[in-house]
Amino acid sequence: MKRKVRVVLYGVGVIGSMVAKFLLEKEGIEIVGAIDVAKDKVGKDLGEVIGVNKHLGITVSDNTTTVLSKTKPDIVIHTTTSFMEKVYPQIAEIVKHGVNVVSTCEELSYPYLSSPDLAKKLDALAKKHDATILGTGINPGFLMDTLVITLTAPCQKIESIQVRRIMNAATRRVPFQKKIGAGLTIEEFKEKIEKKIISGHIGLEQSIAMIADALAWELDRIQVNTVEPVVAKKSVKSEAIIVEKGRAAGLKQCAYGIRNDKKVISLEFQAYIGAEEEYDAVTIEGAPTIKQKISPCVHGDIGTVAMIYNSIPKVLNAEAGLKTMKDLPVPSAAVEDMRKYVKERETT
Amino acid sequence: MKRKVRVVLYGVGVIGSMVAKFLLEKEGIEIVGAIDVAKDKVGKDLGEVIGVNKHLGITVSDNTTTVLSKTKPDIVIHTTTSFMEKVYPQIAEIVKHGVNVVSTCEELSYPYLSSPDLAKKLDALAKKHDATILGTGINPGFLMDTLVITLTAPCQKIESIQVRRIMNAATRRVPFQKKIGAGLTIEEFKEKIEKKIISGHIGLEQSIAMIADALAWELDRIQVNTVEPVVAKKSVKSEAIIVEKGRAAGLKQCAYGIRNDKKVISLEFQAYIGAEEEYDAVTIEGAPTIKQKISPCVHGDIGTVAMIYNSIPKVLNAEAGLKTMKDLPVPSAAVEDMRKYVKERETT
Numbered sequence: 096m097k098r099k100v101r102v103v104l105y106g107v108g109v110i111g112s113m114v115a116k117f118l119l120e121k122e123g124i125e126i127v128g129a130i131d132v133a134k135d136k137v138g139k140d141l142g143e144v145i146g147v148n149k150h151l152g153i154t155v156s157d158n159t160t161t162v163l164s165k166t167k168p169d170i171v172i173h174t175t176t177s178f179m180e181k182v183y184p185q186i187a188e189i190v191k192h193g194v195n196v197v198s199t200c201e202e203l204s205y206p207y208l209s210s211p212d213l214a215k216k217l218d219a220l221a222k223k224h225d226a227t228i229l230g231t232g233i234n235p236g237f238l239m240d241t242l243v244i245t246l247t248a249p250c251q252k253i254e255s256i257q258v259r260r261i262m263n264a265a266t267r268r269v270p271f272q273k274k275i276g277a278g279l280t281i282e283e284f285k286e287k288i289e290k291k292i293i294s295g296h297i298g299l300e301q302s303i304a305m306i307a308d309a310l311a312w313e314l315d316r317i318q319v320n321t322v323e324p325v326v327a328k329k330s331v332k333s334e335a336i337i338v339e340k341g342r343a344a345g346l347k348q349c350a351y352g353i354r355n356d357k358k359v360i361s362l363e364f365q366a367y368i369g370a371e372e373e374y375d376a377v378t379i380e381g382a383p384t385i386k387q388k389i390s391p392c393v394h395g396d397i398g399t400v401a402m403i404y405n406s407i408p409k410v411l412n413a414e415a416g417l418k419t420m421k422d423l424p425v426p427s428a429a430v431e432d433m434r435k436y437v438k439e440r441e442t443t
Numbered sequence: 444m445k446r447k448v449r450v451v452l453y454g455v456g457v458i459g460s461m462v463a464k465f466l467l468e469k470e471g472i473e474i475v476g477a478i479d480v481a482k483d484k485v486g487k488d489l490g491e492v493i494g495v496n497k498h499l500g501i502t503v504s505d506n507t508t509t510v511l512s513k514t515k516p517d518i519v520i521h522t523t524t525s526f527m528e529k530v531y532p533q534i535a536e537i538v539k540h541g542v543n544v545v546s547t548c549e550e551l552s553y554p555y556l557s558s559p560d561l562a563k564k565l566d567a568l569a570k571k572h573d574a575t576i577l578g579t580g581i582n583p584g585f586l587m588d589t590l591v592i593t594l595t596a597p598c599q600k601i602e603s604i605q606v607r608r609i610m611n612a613a614t615r616r617v618p619f620q621k622k623i624g625a626g627l628t629i630e631e632f633k634e635k636i637e638k639k640i641i642s643g644h645i646g647l648e649q650s651i652a653m654i655a656d657a658l659a660w661e662l663d664r665i666q667v668n669t670v671e672p673v674v675a676k677k678s679v680k681s682e683a684i685i686v687e688k689g690r691a692a693g694l695k696q697c698a699y700g701i702r703n704d705k706k707v708i709s710l711e712f713q714a715y716i717g718a719e720e721e722y723d724a725v726t727i728e729g730a731p732t733i734k735q736k737i738s739p740c741v742h743g744d745i746g747t748v749a750m751i752y753n754s755i756p757k758v759l760n761a762e763a764g765l766k767t768m769k770d771l772p773v774p775s776a777a778v779e780d781m782r783k784y785v786k787e788r789e790t791t
Binding site: 117233237238241242244245246247248249250251252253309310311312381382383385386387388389390391393394397398400401402404405420421422423424425426427428429430431432435436 | 465581585586589590592593594595596597598599600601657658659660729730731733734735736737738739741742745746748749750752753768769770771772773774775776777778779780783784
């Protein structure tokens with residue numbers, strides 16, 4: 096039997112901890128190290144940090160080089176921040192150790208948009224050190240880009256694409272409900288938007304750019320509208336928050352890919368307490384027109400953990416370089432022993 | 444500008460002719476030759492054979508070697524029969540010329556099931572001659588396999604998968620309506636099943652095997668049920684056929700992937716006159732459960748032409764060998780000039 100896939104976690108926050116707990120249940124894969132800069136985590140056992148009642152024998156460290164040199168992982172699961180400029184030095188350091196990376200960094204899902212130069216540098220670095228880099232997640236990474244691209248495959252012509260994700264925030268984590276402004280007055284909501292305390296969904300531009308790239312559509316521009324409150328038409332509530340009529344139940348954000356003055360790609364994201372139907376819908380106007388819907392919508396946290404985990408064998412099996420979801424083989428679930436999905440590798 | 448992609452058609456029947464007409468409208472790609480063994484086609488101009496009022500200057504030939512040697516195409520679009528044993532010598536001959544192949548042969552969509560030895564031989568031959576081979580289409584090739592595999596990507600666990608394709612045959616070609624037995628008495632229908640005049644859908648086994656392979660599920664067996672008539676509950680009709688109550692309006696076929704005595708993959712295909720809703724549905728029972736529906740269902744002929752055409756750049760850009768849809772990058776539409784999708788190649 097092949098040896099287990101060795102994983103180091105880089106970032107042990109909310110998502111990193113969820114990934115860690117999931118990894119502990121799986122076969123053919125093991126956590127061999129954990130990196131985080133937070134002072135309240137460094138030096139502690141990973142089991143304590145992620146909140147499982149078990150000593151895992153892995154001490155969270157803030158020294159990337161030491162951890163990677165000692166543990167020699169196959170892949171790093173990177174969950175720190177959303178922006179290329181911030182993750183670049185982190186990922187560059189990992190790759191210099193010849194280690195593959197799968198990251199939840201939203202901008203990395205299609206890095207050529209915000210940071211084409213950093214993307215080129217990462218690609219060159221990855222190739223030099225024989226490593227593969229992928230940014231993914233449920234969104235960006237799947238629902239509003241990879242799945243949309245896949246659904247264009249049976250089309251002879253395409254006029255326009257509309258993608259819509261409607262989430263009932265009541266079923267989500269309380270911090271998420273607060274993050275989307277549920278319960279605020281409209282004035283408070285707008286103030287928090289201005290102060291960037293409420294920032295909306297990150298990744299809509301990346302999803303649009305990736306779809307356009309797959310179709311070889313040259314866009315004039317990508318327009319991202321200001322985040323708007325979804326105003327409660329009646330009083331609605333979650334277990335944690337009561338939203339009175341007229342207050343913000345959550346947020347709505349739209350983004351467009353514009354070509355020849357036409358909105359050829361439209362993405363709409365809504366997350367609010369009280370949504371009557373939760374769904375992910377894709378409409379491709381063309382020949383044939385494709386009307387697709389996933390109902391209820393895919394749960395963000397569960398989906399993100401799955402996307403990250405299921406991408407591991409795709410990244411390990413890929414050639415070296417900076418990849419996006421559309422460059423890799425058809426995504427799929429790795430529900431059995433992880434070793435069944437990974438091609439033969441050198442043993443370290 | 445790069446030179447156009449050069450295509451030879453191998454098989455100029457119903458599907459081959461539809462592909463040819465579509466190719467004539469597209470930019471960056473050209474038909475440079477046509478092969479067919481039918482005596483009523485050989486020697487005629489392709490324009491006449493496919494029924495366009497235009498002399499295309501391409502004479503249909505039954506000599507593969509002559510056509511490929513003279514025209515030096517990038518790819519052959521192969522649309523002859525459904526079975527590996529019959530297409531093997533045809534595809535082997537094409538590949539020996541170092542030419543890529545995309546084929547509608549249903550068994551070739553996942554060739555390791557019916558003909559593992561021939562598949563191995565084709566793969567070796569393709570690698571030897573630096574060519575890539577792909578079997579695809581709308582079904583098998585997309586709706587009941589590639590799309591299903593893609594939809595597993597956000598899953599942490601999977602218990603079972605159900606896929607259903609319901610078509611209203613009234614909206615399809617008349618030969619298709621006859622092929623599925625619409626209008627026959629139940630006795631006539633059963634007789635035609637026995638005599639294999641009605642054969643049902645080909646490819647359900649291949650779709651199941653491809654899904655199982657993607658998930659690394661070892662199936663005990665694949666069970667394909669006998670084709671059954673869909674009995675008209677009231678009189679229904681298409682423009683061409685009236686189906687009286689109690690007669691066959693079309694057919695239904697089910698197939699199962701069985702693992703530990705459980706139907707873990709279920710495919711159901713129904714095509715009949717009078718279906719109230721036409722749809723393609725995928726349900727993945729797991730964490731999370733994914734309930735997806737495309738409504739109306741994707742039109743078979745339009746979708747097959749699109750899948751074949753849109754696969755051309757994927758095949759041209761792939762490494763050599765026998766590939767299946769799940770091995771290639773995320774499928775997508777090639778709606779612009781074909782040259783935009785094809786990586787730099789040597790010019791001949």
